[in-house]
Amino acid sequence: MPVNLPAPNPAELFPIAGVTIGITEAGIRKANRKDLTVVQIDAGASVSGVFTQNRFCAAPVQICREHLAGSQGIRAMVINTGNANAGTGADGLARAQQSCAALATRLGISANQVLPFSTGVIMETLPVDRIEAGLDAAIADAKADNWLNAAHAIMTTDTAPKAFGAQVSIDGVTVSITGISKGAGMIRPNMATMLGFMATDANVAPAVMKQLALELAEGSFNRVTVDGDTSTNDSFVVIATNKAAHAPITSLASPAGQALKTAMLGVAQKLAQAIVRDGEGATKFISIKVEGGSTQAECRQVAYAIAHSPLVKTAFFASDPNLGRILAAVGYAGITDLDQTGIDLYLDDVHVAVKGGRNPAYREEDGQRVMKQSEITVRVLLGRGSAADTVWTCDLSHEYVTINADYRS
Amino acid sequence: MPVNLPAPNPAELFPIAGVTIGITEAGIRKANRKDLTVVQIDAGASVSGVFTQNRFCAAPVQICREHLAGSQGIRAMVINTGNANAGTGADGLARAQQSCAALATRLGISANQVLPFSTGVIMETLPVDRIEAGLDAAIADAKADNWLNAAHAIMTTDTAPKAFGAQVSIDGVTVSITGISKGAGMIRPNMATMLGFMATDANVAPAVMKQLALELAEGSFNRVTVDGDTSTNDSFVVIATNKAAHAPITSLASPAGQALKTAMLGVAQKLAQAIVRDGEGATKFISIKVEGGSTQAECRQVAYAIAHSPLVKTAFFASDPNLGRILAAVGYAGITDLDQTGIDLYLDDVHVAVKGGRNPAYREEDGQRVMKQSEITVRVLLGRGSAADTVWTCDLSHEYVTINADYRS
Numbered sequence: 001m002p003v004n005l006p007a008p009n010p011a012e013l014f015p016i017a018g019v020t021i022g023i024t025e026a027g028i029r030k031a032n033r034k035d036l037t038v039v040q041i042d043a044g045a046s047v048s049g050v051f052t053q054n055r056f057c058a059a060p061v062q063i064c065r066e067h068l069a070g071s072q073g074i075r076a077m078v079i080n081t082g083n084a085n086a087g088t089g090a091d092g093l094a095r096a097q098q099s100c101a102a103l104a105t106r107l108g109i110s111a112n113q114v115l116p117f118s119t120g121v122i123m124e125t126l127p128v129d130r131i132e133a134g135l136d137a138a139i140a141d142a143k144a145d146n147w148l149n150a151a152h153a154i155m156t157t158d159t160a161p162k163a164f165g166a167q168v169s170i171d172g173v174t175v176s177i178t179g180i181s182k183g184a185g186m187i188r189p190n191m192a193t194m195l196g197f198m199a200t201d202a203n204v205a206p207a208v209m210k211q212l213a214l215e216l217a218e219g220s221f222n223r224v225t226v227d228g229d230t231s232t233n234d235s236f237v238v239i240a241t242n243k244a245a246h247a248p249i250t251s252l253a254s255p256a257g258q259a260l261k262t263a264m265l266g267v268a269q270k271l272a273q274a275i276v277r278d279g280e281g282a283t284k285f286i287s288i289k290v291e292g293g294s295t296q297a298e299c300r301q302v303a304y305a306i307a308h309s310p311l312v313k314t315a316f317f318a319s320d321p322n323l324g325r326i327l328a329a330v331g332y333a334g335i336t337d338l339d340q341t342g343i344d345l346y347l348d349d350v351h352v353a354v355k356g357g358r359n360p361a362y363r364e365e366d367g368q369r370v371m372k373q374s375e376i377t378v379r380v381l382l383g384r385g386s387a388a389d390t391v392w393t394c395d396l397s398h399e400y401v402t403i404n405a406d407y408r409s
Numbered sequence: 410m411p412v413n414l415p416a417p418n419p420a421e422l423f424p425i426a427g428v429t430i431g432i433t434e435a436g437i438r439k440a441n442r443k444d445l446t447v448v449q450i451d452a453g454a455s456v457s458g459v460f461t462q463n464r465f466c467a468a469p470v471q472i473c474r475e476h477l478a479g480s481q482g483i484r485a486m487v488i489n490t491g492n493a494n495a496g497t498g499a500d501g502l503a504r505a506q507q508s509c510a511a512l513a514t515r516l517g518i519s520a521n522q523v524l525p526f527s528t529g530v531i532m533e534t535l536p537v538d539r540i541e542a543g544l545d546a547a548i549a550d551a552k553a554d555n556w557l558n559a560a561h562a563i564m565t566t567d568t569a570p571k572a573f574g575a576q577v578s579i580d581g582v583t584v585s586i587t588g589i590s591k592g593a594g595m596i597r598p599n600m601a602t603m604l605g606f607m608a609t610d611a612n613v614a615p616a617v618m619k620q621l622a623l624e625l626a627e628g629s630f631n632r633v634t635v636d637g638d639t640s641t642n643d644s645f646v647v648i649a650t651n652k653a654a655h656a657p658i659t660s661l662a663s664p665a666g667q668a669l670k671t672a673m674l675g676v677a678q679k680l681a682q683a684i685v686r687d688g689e690g691a692t693k694f695i696s697i698k699v700e701g702g703s704t705q706a707e708c709r710q711v712a713y714a715i716a717h718s719p720l721v722k723t724a725f726f727a728s729d730p731n732l733g734r735i736l737a738a739v740g741y742a743g744i745t746d747l748d749q750t751g752i753d754l755y756l757d758d759v760h761v762a763v764k765g766g767r768n769p770a771y772r773e774e775d776g777q778r779v780m781k782q783s784e785i786t787v788r789v790l791l792g793r794g795s796a797a798d799t800v801w802t803c804d805l806s807h808e809y810v811t812i813n814a815d816y817r818s
Contacts, residue, residue, distance in 0.1 A: 055747035056740025056765070087736040089750065089766020122733020123767050186720055186737065227719040229734075230741035310636040310719070310805075311595055311813055318814030324531020325638075327496040328595065331465025332639035338464035341498070356465070357498020358532050396719075398810050404720055405727030 001159070003285040003374050003394065005277040008148050008163040014176035015144035016199040018042035018241030022141030023153040026134030028127055029082030029120060034153035036131060038103065038138040039077040039197070045241045047074040048209035049115070050217045052234035058086035059096040059126075060116040061233060067100075067112045075113040077237070078103050079195065080120075080131055081156050081182075086232035087123035095128040102132045106139060119156055119182065119195055119233050151180040154195055157403060158184045162274035168263035170256045171246040175202040177264050181271040185280040185404060187226035188308075196221060196236040196271055202260050204240035205250045212252060213238040215261060220268035223300075224392045226279035227400070228308040238264075276392045281399030284316050285375050291388040292381045298335055299389035302380060305333035306391075313396030316376065321367030323352050330380055342383030348376060410568070412694040412783050412803065414686040417557055417572040423585035424553035425608040427451035427650030431550030432562040435543030437536055438491030438529060443562035445540060447512065447547040448486040448606070454650045456483040457618035458524070459626045461643035467495035468505040468535075469525040470642060476509075476521045484522040486646065487512050488604065489529075489540055490565050490591075495641035496532035504537040511541045515548060528565055528591065528604055528642055560589040563604055566812060567593045571683035577672035579665045580655040584611040586673050590680040594689040594813060596635035605630060605645040605680055611669050613649035614659045621661060622647040624670060629677035632709075633801045635688035636809070637717040647673075685801045690808030693725050694784050700797040701751075701790045707744055708798035711789060714742035715800075722805030725785065730776030732761050739789055751792030757785060 019041055026036040041047065049068055051061045067074065078099055085092045100114035118126060151161035165178040183194035204212065217236050242248070249257045277285050288306050293299035306312055309329040315322040326345060331338070345353035350366045353359055370376055428450055435445040450456065458477055460470045476483065487508055494501045509523040527535060560570035574587040592603035613621065626645050651657070658666045686694050697715050702708035715721055718738040724731040735754060740747070754762035759775045762768055779785055 054737060054740035055742075055744060056736045056749045056752075084733070087733045087762065087766060089764060091766060121731070122737060123762065124733075125767070186734075188741075229718050229720050229737065232733075232737045232740060309638050310809070311638050314810050314813035317810065320814065322530070324493070324496045324533075324641075325595075327465050328463060328531060328638065328641045331463035331641060333464075335464060340465045343465075353496065353532065355498060357496060357500065358534070396810060398807055400719070401723050401726065401805060401807050401810060404723035405729065 002278040003282050005160055005274055008151060008161055010148060012165040013147040013163050014165045014167065014178050016176055016178055016241055017201045017243035018045055019199045019239065020142040020144050021146035021150045022138040023146065023149050024134045024137035024141060026080065026130045028080050028130050035081045036134045036138050037079040037150050037153045038135065040107065040142055041075050041239060042241060043073060043075065045073065045239055046204050046206040046209040047237065047239050048213040049235060049237040050213050052231055054230050054232050056087060056232050058084055058118060058233040059088055059092035060085055060118045061235060062093065063096050063100065064115045064235060067115055070112050072110055072113050074115055075109045076103055076107055077115045077117065079117040079154055081154060083118055083120040083124055083126050084122045084233050085118040085126040088125065092126060095126040098128050099131045103135055106135055115237065117195055117235055119154065122232060147178050147180055154180065154182040156182065157280055158182050158278055160278050162271055162278065164267045164270040166263045166267050168259055170202060170244065170259055173244050173246040175200055175244045177267050179267045179271050181275055183275040184278050185226060186229040186231040187224065187275055187279065188228045188230045194231050194234055198264065198267060199239040199241065200264065201241045201243040203242045203244050203246055203248045205248045208250060208252055209238065209240065212261065215252065216264055216268045219265050220272035223390060224272045224276045225304060225307045226276060226394060273392055276394050279394035280403045281397040282394035283397055284395045286316060286393050286395065287377045288391045288393065289377060289388065290380045290382065292383050292385060293387040294385040296387045296389050299387050300391060302330055302333040302335065302382065303389055303391035305329045306378060307393035310396055316371065316395035317397045319371040321364060321371045323347065323367060326378060327353060344381040346379040411687040412691050414569055414683055417560060417570055419557060421574040422556040422572050423574045423576065423587050425585055425587055425650055426610045426652035427454055428608045428648065429551040429553050430555035430559045431547040432555065432558050433543045433546035433550060435489065435539045437489050437539050444490045445543045445547050446488040446559050446562045447544065449516065449551055450484050450648060451650060452482060452484065454482065454648055455613050455615045455618040456646065456648050457622040458644060458646040459622050461640055463639050463641050465496060465641050467493055467527060467642045468497055468501035469494055469527045470644060471502060472505050472509065473524045473644060476524055479521050481519055481522050483524055484518045485512055485516055486524045486526065488526040488563055490563060491529040492527055492533055492535050493529045493531045493642050494527040494535040497534065501535060504535040507537050508540045512544055515544055524646065526604055526644055528563065531641060556587050556589055563589065563591040565591065566689060567591050567687055569687050571680055571687065573676045573679040575672050575676050577668055579611060579653065579668055582653050582655040584609055584653045586676050588676045588680050590684055592684040593687050594635060595638040595640040596633065596684055596688065603640050603643055607673065607676060608648040608650065609673065610650045610652040612651045612653050612655055612657045614657045617659060617661055618647065618649065621670060624661065625673055625677045628674050629681035632799060633681045633685045634713060634716045635685060635803060682801055685803050688803035689812045690806040691803035692806055693804045695725060695802050695804065696786045697800045697802065698786060698788045698797065699791065700788065701792050701794060702796040703794040705796045705798050708796050709800060711739055711742040711744065711791065712798055712800035714738045715787060716802035719805055725780065725804035726806045728780040730773060730780045732756065732776060735787060736762060753790040755788040
């Protein structure tokens with residue numbers, strides 16, 4: 001059961017002019033399961049993406065990077081679950097290219113106008129024949145109002161679909177934003193999550209799209225972690241179909257750029273947090289805020305050390321205020337000149353540690369009260385400066401071990 | 410149940426001339442449990458130690474560093490379990506100093522000739538009155554032949570005592586080496602493990618002791634991990650009582666220095682590996698060898714990425730050859746110019762991946778066979794150079810979550 005993850009609200013999943021989506025059952029790994037999604041994008045859209053920093057990046061990630069760097073506009077995406085096409089060498093690259101070519105032929109576009117995405121088990125051969133066989137049905141299913149079905153079709157160990165939308169007024173024109181994501185394990189995105197797709201009909205100049213995608217990922221997917229494992233397939237794609245009748249946004253710093261970015265970031269954060277709320281075995285959603293650092297980077301480093309500590313995560317699972325484990329994680333986060341006597345720790349409103357030691361006023365029952373909640377904020381004050389950062393994570397439960405000891409079987 | 414950890418062999422735990430050990434029940438946290446150990450060292454010994462790199466290091470670690478840097482020889486150690494005296498601020502430092510002073514008074518030495526060690530729960534007040542009250546009994550118990558009892562007395566979540574010994578001939582003189590260690594969780598030592606103590610009657614010049622302790626830690630405790638959590642209290646102390654009738658060892662590079670170091674390293678590795686074999690919830694002992702790196706440091710970095718991946722560790726627990734997870738960990742280990750097409754992966758003798766892709770000759774049943782073993786070697790060839798390194802770890806099981814969700818209760 002995800003932690004306080006609302007079911008997608010269909011009324012909020014706005015169709016985006018210029019985007020249609022079709023899904024089908026291609027039988028890639030299991031029968032009777034929607035596992036193939038085709039997204040078609042009208043000519044003239046601005047598209048950008050950010051991808052995993054894992055050096056063992058999957059074949060489709062390598063091809064996405066190549067196709068996005070090309071001069072022809074992106075016109076389609078093909079997404080399969082059940083197989084990650086990672087750790088598959090030259091053969092995996094050829095199979096990913098083949099799926100792009102097969103879709104391109106059917107749509108009358110070039111293969112390098114297609115972005116491929118795969119998610120599932122690593123180091124197994126992509127059954128590209130089944131993808132090809134499913135393309136016609138996915139194309140036939142194309143409709144603008146298909147975001148929720150797509151959110152279902154891209155799930156792997158996810159227990160719930162993840163889809164959010166928003167509308168914002170740009171120069172008096174209402175533009176829509178809709179996004180979906182998937183992921184529950186192997187989650188410590190380092191440019192983007194397993195899979196995240198957002199589209200808007202806003203009119204965004206191609207020149208600022210890369211920056212927009214980067215800033216959105218930076219403020220959302222790059223701040224979540226489930227188990228610290230950066231996936232081979234992390235991909236986050238942002239599409240602006242440019243259908244809305246406002247002047248093109250040529251700078252993110254402009255009022256229109258700011259308005260759009262803020263609205264899109266709200267959706268991106270919900271999508272990213274949804275992955276943590278549905279983290280494998282998660283029973284709690286934990287925000288880790290680190291303040292008073294010399295730099296934002298060191299704040300995030302400390303936040304991730306806490307978020308990745310198995311001891312901290314199991315203590316949250318047990319609702320046990322064994323909070324010294326948090327201090328220990330702060331200590332080994334890698335800030336070599338950290339002075340422990342400058343550090344304060346809060347659990348929600350409870351002041352746990354003062355200047356590196358236990359707060360004399362701290363009472364175990366106060367810590368216990370907060371630890372029992374399903375939403376908890378850990379706040380660490382480093383006492384070194386004025387920088388801050390936040391990371392979102394979940395606890396480590398028996399269910400995580402069960403899921404990952406059984407995945408594949 | 411530890412993984413293939415033999416019970417200590419009393420015949421191998423050699424008394425070390427110049428060292429006596431006494432233990433008692435001081436009731437520090439729980440009743441009816443040996444929890445206080447006093448080690449007395451004759452004047453004239455060479456003593457050195459390496460300690461946690463955690464910036465939130467415990468009060469006793471801070472005092473050990475100070476006392477070892479002093480000019481007076483170390484004459485005693487006082488070790489308690491049940492309380493780590495970490496995250497305790499200035500009050501914790503005062504209490505650790507008080508325990509040193511109390512022991513020094515009883516032994517007729519200076520407080521700065523005493524090294525204090527604490528292990529147990531973090532951020533709780535050290536009951537130094539109980540330590541003081543127990544000192545007389547611990548001193549009265551002093552004997553040379555007490556290593557095994559001390560190995561029991563320093564245990565926390567350990568399920569078995571860890572003690573090993575060896576003898577080696579130096580210039581025709583037989584010298585003895587005996588060591589003990591403890592630790593099962595919060596184990597990713599970064600200079601030394603939770604607690605490790607080794608003594609020898611060998612004659613080692615004080616000038617080379619620091620180097621000897623560093624090299625021993627580097628080859629043993631700094632190559633193991635259970636959960637990646639670097640403790641606040643890691644301490645590893647090496648004592649040479651200089652009682653043996655051979656010429657002083659003034660260089661580790663000399664034949665005598667090499668012989669002693671090799672023998673001591675053998676014991677240190679057994680002590681370090683024992684911690685992994687008794688790792689919280691461990692069901693498997695895994696050696697991770699990374700070869701073909703540009704530097705030894707990058708090999709260790711890759712080995713630790715694999716050793717810390719919850720996905721890799723749960724797959725080992727499940728005996729599931731979901732080996733793409735290992736490739737993913739190699740990919741996110743942080744080598745930014747890593748070329749995945751140069752990487753090979755072996756599981757014991759089974760060649761799993763070739764040049765970054767699945768070995769066409771690899772059969773699932775071969776991987777399955779190795780995964781079912783209790784001792785497994787993962788071998789990664791980076792194809793970048795000739796450096797290599799090895800790290801030892803264990804799997805991640807339900808029992809780990811149970812232990813750490815219940816610890817303290």
